[in-house]
Amino acid sequence: MFKRAISNRIIAGLLALMFTISMFVPFKPCDAASDIKVLLDGVSLSFDVPPIIENGRTLVPFRKICEALGAEVEWDEETRTVAAFKDNKTILLKVGEDTAYINQTPTKLDTAPIIKNDRTLIPLRFLSEAFGAAVNWDNGLRTVKISTLPEEKPSKYIMGYYYSQSYEDFLKNVDKMSAVAAKWYTLDENGSLINKDTLRYINVPEGYDSVIKTAKENGVEIQMLVFENNATRLNKALSTPESRTALIDQISKMATDEGFDGVNIDFEAVTASGKDQFNEFIKSLYAKLKAQGKSLSLSLPVKTESVDWRPGYDYTTLGKYADFVVLMAYDKSPSVPGPQSGIDWVEEVVNYATARIPAEKIVLGIGCYGYDWVNGKRSSVIAKNNGTTYLEFADDLSEKYNLTMSIDQTSGLLNGKYTDENGQIHEVWMESDYSIDAKAKMVLQKGLKGIAIWRLGYTTPSFWDTLADNFKPVKMN
Template identity: 30%
Template sequence: MKKLISVILTLAMLLGMTAIAADDEIKVLLDGERIKFDVQPIIENDCTLVPMRTIAEKLGAEVEWKSPNVFIIKERKIVMLSIGSKDMSIDTFSDSAQKVILDTPPIIVNNRTLVPLRAISEAFGSDVQWDGETKTVTIATKKNEAPMLREYKILNGRLKMSEINDWNVNEGFSGSDTRIELHKNNSYIMMTARELGCMTAGDLTADVNNLGYEMIGEITSQNDIEFVCIFDETSDTDYRKKYLVKSNDNYLILIDFNSELKDLSINDIEKEVRAVMESMKQGELKLDISAQSVQLDYLTINKPEGYFANLEYGTDFDGWRIKKVVSSEVQNAPSISIYYGYEPTYDELYKGSKPYKTVKSKFIGNKIEWLLYKEDNYMQAIYKDENLYYHLYAYTQDAEQQQEFIDLISTIELNGAGKGGKPVIYLYPEKEQEINVKLDLDGKFTFTYPEYNNGWTVIAKPDGTIISGEKEYSYLFWEGEMLNFKPDFKEGFVVKGSDSAEFLQKTLSEMGLTPKEYNEFIVYWAPQMQENEYNKIYFAKEEYEQTAKLEIIPEPDSVLRVFMVYEPATADTVLQKQEIKPFERKGFTVVEWGGYLKK
């Protein structure tokens, strides 16, 4: 009987605790709809704490980690917090950041970051009310007020441009150009931004002359940005202007504005144009085009020193013009045009004249034949690459300059960049937990799996299993173009192609890869390496880590990044042997391997 009474009392206590827990549950309503959290809100020092990512996303914001800080970003506002710190800052870019002292600092509960609900909501302009009787937090967003500034990514993310968001916005690309359309009622303003693929010659006046434009009005300088109007065809019915912009990292951008002057005045449009110019700034990422190379969809070449490339667009061909960088006083700067497309109209005649001379030379390491004419001192050559033709031509001053161009083109090489092939990232936490992985790639991703959406946020298990969404993965996969990656072969290994698998198994094992990891590496790379009689092999370290910066939250205890670079070699190739250092796994471990064929 005593045992029975004891059991009944125990059950009663448990049921009572359950009832109390249910009554104490905190509810959060956002504009009348209840928010569901995977970790329940708690109260600390009379402050309601909720999971950060959930509340941020519900408020239309994004979360970024840069240890030890976390950033909540919405349009032109950034809120910064740190775990365990009561300091919070709110940055709107217009004035100095606002400092806020929190009643309770952010904390981590069950692998989730919990933040003060009221402080975060009010930082983004929402009203917050607390009902103590029902333990309900009510958040009301200010939807009817004028939206804040919105930021647009321009030119694949290398540059950013902001615009006041009281317009409806359509964003996209027109070819390789960034295209933004602003609509309000029946009015529109269309902007097209184009990266010109070249750096400034030193000042914007010289750039205008070098590019063959005409300067209209004075140069305006502000916020480390310089711009000037170089085209104006505004009429009584249409607004049409082009501006040449020198960015604060010395690249040149062409921005085209056009609109109908139906419901908008010129002053209305000029106000928006000014807002665009004032808000341009350098972004975190970089385009594939750099000061050293010219990139099109089908070809990337190193530019010769002292020249820049002005991208041009035609109806039948796309291409660029390589032109000498000169001061604004020098006229007729030497230039040569390279267009690509399908087989061009090409024969031995130019304006009825036959070439007076043919010269054999090279273009990107391949043989070409130049046809030289006395008429206009014209010269041309054709290079065929797979199914595409490249038409090279120039109008020169004299025969001496024709030879200068032949010598110039023969020095142009393919950009040494290649593709990072199958880099994969394994995650081995000590316990099942949420992990955020970001890869800051100096280049662009060509494929990721699972999809990389400003990072991977996944659940990882100690055995390496990764859960993203409702799918299971063995690793995170990425592939990308790394145009500025410049590995050297001051040390490394010279390996016979047929010995590739054996070499990789021995070396990768010494580095610390497990049989599962190095076998997956070998089956991917060895078949390609065996196609060459010999290979030079080098395991990149600092230069790779600078090109593909890895950021993981929470921070791992040990990280191994193996990135192999190889290129064909000969039997008599000699390299200083590269030292292989063993890797010790401890705690939360991250392992990455990948490879790169140097072109």
């Protein structure tokens, strides 16, 4: 019998009652469901006996799910009864019986526990909800999602990158963000700060002061983003102490004059030979901005333990001299059709970073877009037609070419193909609500600071809803 330190008479009474409720329960055939996934707070659970479906309900091995939920378990061979104990709650289920007991209170089950391959399988939803977890079934992915996160959502830093045609998206969702990083500045051929580069669509937009004002009225930080991806221009700016000092002075003056709360540096062409100069630049800029009461953040190209694409970026040093860093965890290999930000690869990226930078300083960059490849060329694509003038839209492609998208099980991204009017076959990969949810949960599980969105102008209501299911934005005081 059970050895739990609770009343033996109560348990004995419950067992006797369970015996008398039904002397015979007809056995209904179960559907094999080896492809069903069970996620607990975003982490996949593995079972020695696969989940099955009976009467439309998912059954799983009781010991594994109980222990995953933090409950103690016991099995009574004589009565074929399982018991789970957590906090002040006791749950009893008997094989073949469709009545369970929660602290002596009988509860009707949609389907009874069964024995399969020497394992007792119990209804997943009943047990999870009995211990206070939320359970959802994703039919498209054949996935059960269990959440034990508290109802009071945790607060995380949510930053949106502001680029061209971002204003409407910004206005709609400013209340859902912690910060905005405005990509309005870059370098000229001499390595000096400028606020207009027509060829790269970088400029301070008309009415920019209203963006800064609206952000601050809504408790949203606004970061001055300085972008450069030209190695020659970066070398001009970083190669000598004098050039570094000149650029630092220009940036700090602009940040002060325009009322930015901080600066985000997005230098994407630092070479291995320029690593030390970049480190020195960041150290000095950090000191200058801190003296002015402003923050410094960095948008960093990503790496994994197996592949260091960008040896010019010294994560350990850069993490030390920044208030936070954004991992640009997208565009893995955009020249080749395939997943560019799969959750499997993103976890490798995050693991590399957290081994060198404190997790609480790391912001996970998420790209709200995908690519449409044909004949070695690619176009950017987003989920819904929002009037942006230089993108493709998956909903339009679906209507025009019968594009059908499905979830890739490994990456979590949407994937599909279609044939255009010229007989050319296109391949499309893009983010999904499923992958966004998995990445948000990764932020929670690994204790990261938050997420950054590339970019405003690309988002959808379901994207924001998915974030809100996981956490709320930190706001300025």
